[in-house]
Amino acid sequence: MVSDGDWYTESSDALGLGFSLKIRDKLHEETSSFQTIAVYDTETFGRLMTIDGLVMLTDRDNFLYHEMMTHPGLAAHGAATRVVIIGGGDCGTLREVLKHDTVASVMQIDIDERVTRVAEQYFPRLTEANDDPRATLAFIDGIEWMRNAPTDSVDLIIIDSTDPIGPAEGLFNEAFYRECHRVLDTGGLMVQQSESPLVHQRLIADMSAAMQRAGFAATDLLSFPQPCYPTGWWSATLARADTRKLYTPTADPRFETFYYTAAIHRGAFALPAFMKPPQ
Numbered sequence: 001m002v003s004d005g006d007w008y009t010e011s012s013d014a015l016g017l018g019f020s021l022k023i024r025d026k027l028h029e030e031t032s033s034f035q036t037i038a039v040y041d042t043e044t045f046g047r048l049m050t051i052d053g054l055v056m057l058t059d060r061d062n063f064l065y066h067e068m069m070t071h072p073g074l075a076a077h078g079a080a081t082r083v084v085i086i087g088g089g090d091c092g093t094l095r096e097v098l099k100h101d102t103v104a105s106v107m108q109i110d111i112d113e114r115v116t117r118v119a120e121q122y123f124p125r126l127t128e129a130n131d132d133p134r135a136t137l138a139f140i141d142g143i144e145w146m147r148n149a150p151t152d153s154v155d156l157i158i159i160d161s162t163d164p165i166g167p168a169e170g171l172f173n174e175a176f177y178r179e180c181h182r183v184l185d186t187g188g189l190m191v192q193q194s195e196s197p198l199v200h201q202r203l204i205a206d207m208s209a210a211m212q213r214a215g216f217a218a219t220d221l222l223s224f225p226q227p228c229y230p231t232g233w234w235s236a237t238l239a240r241a242d243t244r245k246l247y248t249p250t251a252d253p254r255f256e257t258f259y260y261t262a263a264i265h266r267g268a269f270a271l272p273a274f275m276k277p278p279q
């Protein structure tokens with residue numbers, strides 16, 4: 001039971017740090033076939049969803065992550081019409097992708113249907129676009145789906161997963177990236193959440209190396225603030241299927257965003273000095 005003055009804390013012994021939110025109530029907790037999903041009502045961040053004790057999103061700051069997992073990749077591609085989301089069961093990424101009227105189809109594949117059902121109940125704004133006729137939701141294993149998907153059939157793959165432990169582990173390796181590369185058409189891009197630039201540099205480097213071994217021509221890192229994740233600073237890795245240049249937008253999007261602009265797009269790809277490869 002939650003009592004007055006309680007805090008929710010995600011802490012990591014390995015990193016020696018934690019993030020806490022003062023909570024009013026626990027609204028939901030269930031163990032699905034894959035993981036434990038919980039929803040809290042917080043004092044200042046609205047609702048909070050956790051999976052296996054890790055923060056997935058809050059009402060207050062999920063726009064940062066969801067906008068940066070989607071708009072930079074779509075803009076950089078320039079002409080993506082077929083989008084696939086692996087994970088993303090809360091539908092926040094799907095909602096942002098659907099803001100692009102150039103997108104003709106979006107397939108969201110999350111292994112755990114319960115995440116979507118919980119989001120529908122407790123985060124209705126994230127799932128508000130799910131009825132869009134361009135969207136298809138499938139609740140199956142994303143690795144399996146990718147293995148069976150036709151070659152050259154997708155323009156943009158977005159991997160919106162949990163940390164590389166538990167059900168998401170298989171989404172962070174060369175074999176999976178190889179299938180993604182095969183499924184991407186000419187000029188295709190893959191965007192994967194890649195944890196914190198401050199404390200997960202090894203993972204980021206390993207992901208980039210595995211993507212290149214799997215056939216991707218190059219990777220770029222983009223970073224953005226994300227207060228509710230460890231360190232408050234998060235990243236996504238964008239992998240190019242081939243050597244086609246990335247498009248850089250000069251105008252702000254015509255739809256509503258709260259963080260993403262053309263200037264943010266350019267700034268997000270700038271690497272901090274400590275991450276630049278030696279000249």
Ligand code: AG3
Nearest residue numbers: 054055056088161162163229
């Ligand atoms: N994707 C989760 C990113 C990893 C968060 N890690 C953590 N809290 N340790 C979030 C899903 C949002 N659609």
